[in-house]
Amino acid sequence: MHVNQQFSDDRFRLKPIPLLIMIAMGIGIPILGAALANLASECLHTQVRGPTGYTLSWIYIQHSMQLLLSLLTILIFKKWLVPADYGLHWPKRKSYFLPAVLWGIFFGVLMTVVDFAPQLLAHNKPDLGYPLTASNVTGWLFFEWVFVGPTEEVPFRALLVTYLIATMPGKFRVGRFEMSWAGLLIAVIFALLHATNFATRPWPQALGQQVYAFALGVLYAYWQEKSQSVMAPCIGHNVSDGLEFAIEYVWVGFL
Helix, strand or coil, X not given: CCCCCCCCCCCCXXXXXXXXXXXXXXXXXXXXXXXXXXXXXXXXXXXXXXXCCCEHHHHHHHHHHHHHHHHHHHHHHHHHHCXXXXXXXXXXXXXXXXXXXXXXXXXXXXXXXXXXXXXXHHCCCCCCCCCCCHHHHHHHHHHHHHHHHHHHXXXXXXXXXXXXXXXXXXXXXXXXXXXXXXXXXXXXXXXXXXXXXXXXXXXXXXXXXXXXXXXXXXXXXXXXXXXXXXHHHHHHHHHHHHHHHHHHHHHHHHC
């Protein structure tokens, strides 16, 4: 299937095969990364767990595998199936670096309020589930400030959004705002992958997480599309997640 990314027709048409392939990749790549992390976890001994309940080492392995699988898929698609620009380079247009930082700060604070609303209302400190040792804090902060951006944005924005723009083009417009429908669809998938929080958190918090995850997914896709690079989404993702963890550590350790 050879697809040209340039289209003159902006009308959006749902196509079942590209949609199924997108859903399979969006769900399958993280699951396969998790399976590979499970295989490797038997050789690891760290017991440090984070807010997700998984060990720190497991999170690093799972995200590393997720990134590698996505890069391999992009390589195959670019060479034989969908030879599009997947944005793995410096921005070709406006970088959107400053909006990424500013929106990242805004959402970092918003995410903290949503995720820890019960503790804030009760004036209680959150339970991290692990001690604030130097290695724990360093490991999680490096993951959130550096690692999480590329390991989640390459799969979801560089791979999935680009693939869907190429196979199901079409623009969503409200006033002067315009972006691809592909970015909105991937934002929905991105939010739904966080739906497991409904099983572990009160529903208002879980619902709030769905809302901000979707909003962030839209922003990331917009920056990717307008800059033709995955760099701004990576920066915004790192800043929002990293700031939430930094606030949490200051709150627990010093306030």
